Amino acid sequence: MQLTVVGTGYVGLVTGTCFAEMGHHVTCVDIDANKVAQLEQGIIPIHEPGLESLVKANHAEGRLKFTTSLADAMRDSNIYFIAVGTPPGEDGSADLQHVIGVAKEIGKNLTDYAVVVDKSTVPVGTADKVREAIAGELGIRGVGVPFDVVSNPEFLKEGAAIEDFMKPDRIVIGAESDKAAELMGRLYAPFNRSYDRTIFMGIRDAEMTKYAANAMLATKISFINEIATLCDLLDVDVENVRRGIGSDQRIGFHFIYPGCGYGGSCFPKDVKALVHTAESNHFQPTLLHAVEARNQAQRRILFDKIVMRFGADLKGTIFAVWGLALKPGTDDMREASADVLIRMLIEAGAKVRAYDPVAMEVARDLFPADWLKDGRLSLVDHQYAALEGVDALALVTEWKPFRSPDFIAMKKLMARPLIFDGRNQYHPPEVVEAGFEYFGIGRRG
Numbered sequence: 209m210q211l212t213v214v215g216t217g218y219v220g221l222v223t224g225t226c227f228a229e230m231g232h233h234v235t236c237v238d239i240d241a242n243k244v245a246q247l248e249q250g251i252i253p254i255h256e257p258g259l260e261s262l263v264k265a266n267h268a269e270g271r272l273k274f275t276t277s278l279a280d281a282m283r284d285s286n287i288y289f290i291a292v293g294t295p296p297g298e299d300g301s302a303d304l305q306h307v308i309g310v311a312k313e314i315g316k317n318l319t320d321y322a323v324v325v326d327k328s329t330v331p332v333g334t335a336d337k338v339r340e341a342i343a344g345e346l347g348i349r350g351v352g353v354p355f356d357v358v359s360n361p362e363f364l365k366e367g368a369a370i371e372d373f374m375k376p377d378r379i380v381i382g383a384e385s386d387k388a389a390e391l392m393g394r395l396y397a398p399f400n401r402s403y404d405r406t407i408f409m410g411i412r413d414a415e416m417t418k419y420a421a422n423a424m425l426a427t428k429i430s431f432i433n434e435i436a437t438l439c440d441l442l443d444v445d446v447e448n449v450r451r452g453i454g455s456d457q458r459i460g461f462h463f464i465y466p467g468c469g470y471g472g473s474c475f476p477k478d479v480k481a482l483v484h485t486a487e488s489n490h491f492q493p494t495l496l497h498a499v500e501a502r503n504q505a506q507r508r509i510l511f512d513k514i515v516m517r518f519g520a521d522l523k524g525t526i527f528a529v530w531g532l533a534l535k536p537g538t539d540d541m542r543e544a545s546a547d548v549l550i551r552m553l554i555e556a557g558a559k560v561r562a563y564d565p566v567a568m569e570v571a572r573d574l575f576p577a578d579w580l581k582d583g584r585l586s587l588v589d590h591q592y593a594a595l596e597g598v599d600a601l602a603l604v605t606e607w608k609p610f611r612s613p614d615f616i617a618m619k620k621l622m623a624r625p626l627i628f629d630g631r632n633q634y635h636p637p638e639v640v641e642a643g644f645e646y647f648g649i650g651r652r653g
């Protein structure tokens with residue numbers, strides 16, 4: 209089948225590439241001409257395991273194309289995925305300007321029946337707005353081309369995006385016409401070989417499903433973080449509590465790891481957008497407010513622990529930060545915990561030496577250039593180089609190379625042997641035996 213994916217970011221590029229890998233012919237469209245030119249040359253703008261080889265192979269075989277022209281792409285296909293960003297507006301609502309902009313563009317160029325698929329995460333009722341935007345443009349043109357709008361939210365995780373797209377837990381399709389549902393079913397058939405993972409539902413139900421999924425996951429994270437804070441006060445090791453509750457099959461181990469709060473481009477904005485949806489419908493979502501409040505506190509927990517140990521004035525201190533990406537497997541630093549910590553440390557007078565296996569380039573663009581110039585922030589090229597002369601190490605992202613470090617070598621490099629373990633990666637007795645002071649989340653050495 210021939211399809212167009214509009215927006216070649218995380219979701220659009222993975223979606224287009226995986227459909228192409230299954231034999232479909234895909235044109236990916238983006239307004240960022242530089243990104244499109246890079247992709248044409250096989251340069252992948254994001255770090256995502258397995259993505260580069262798939263993009264190159266499918267591009268070489270002519271199943272995956274890149275362009276800045278939606279009008280050109282539309283000529284070859286009758287399924288148009290909208291996968292552009294939906295950032296938070298000032299009031300927390302999802303900003304739909306890019307989605308509606310694409311819908312209008314589709315309306316300007318539509319000539320034959322097509323299915324327009326909302327892949328971006330969008331609030332309940334957005335499909336109606338997309339439909340109105342397309343119909344409005346058709347009206348201006350004075351033509352009556354039939355089309356359907358479908359909601360097909362994406363559940364992939366950065367760092368495991370290819371695996372998630374190829375073998376999804378479920379494929380949610382909100383469709384209200386048999387023709388559109390049948391077309392979507394055929395499109396996803398290659399992903400359903402072992403068993404059918406598709407769940408068909410109403411469009412509004414599908415839109416809500418995505419927000420409910422992210423809100424549930426954010427709730428689990430905030431829940432365990434709240435328990436971890438209580439464990440800190442009561443001298444309880446939250447890691448034992450985590451294992452004790454995770455082994456209950458009704459609870460499970462997923463998303464109950466204590467840490468420095470959830471970040472990234474999805475959970476914070478999606479929880480906020482759901483709160484906004486609730487409040488615009490005159491409903492106070494007390495649980496979601498609590499989830500957010502816990503997360504706000506959690507995002508600064510490592511800094512608070514550092515201040516408790518060192519005092520509020522950090523002038524003259526140097527901290528190593530291991531892990532900058534919002535999670536392992538990606539170079540995405542959108543709303544990353546390391547970003548929050550580094551800014552707070554530097555604003556309190558400290559210097560920072562930071563290392564990440566893949567996010568160094570992204571970090572270089574993210575932080576103020578004068579911090580890098582005057583040495584307040586040093587981005588170093590090895591995890592051990594980050595430790596030279598520092599007063600403490602803060603571990604923020606749980607990349608595998610940080611899991612089992614050489615504590616003896618670390619102690620020799622550091623000015624003071626202190627570890628703030630923002631992901632509870634280390635076994636406190638081992639760290640203490642190696643001569644370190646240890647501070648975890650909901651556990652101490």
Ligand SMILES: NC(=O)c1ccc[n+]([C@@H]2O[C@H](COP(=O)([O-])OP(=O)(O)OC[C@H]3O[C@@H](n4cnc5c(N)ncnc54)[C@H](O)[C@@H]3O)[C@@H](O)[C@H]2O)c1
Binds near residue numbers: 218220238240
């Ligand atoms: N990143 C994730 O892990 C993830 C997972 C599931 C769902 N989502 C949702 O998917 C959507 C996209 O997220 P993302 O992370 O891929 O965003 P992104 O910022 O990485 O990519 C968006 C892309 O859209 C392009 N774009 C913007 N306006 C355009 C237009 N008019 N025409 C063509 N291209 C345009 C941008 O240039 C950019 O390349 C969001 O709604 C997000 O919430 C993201």
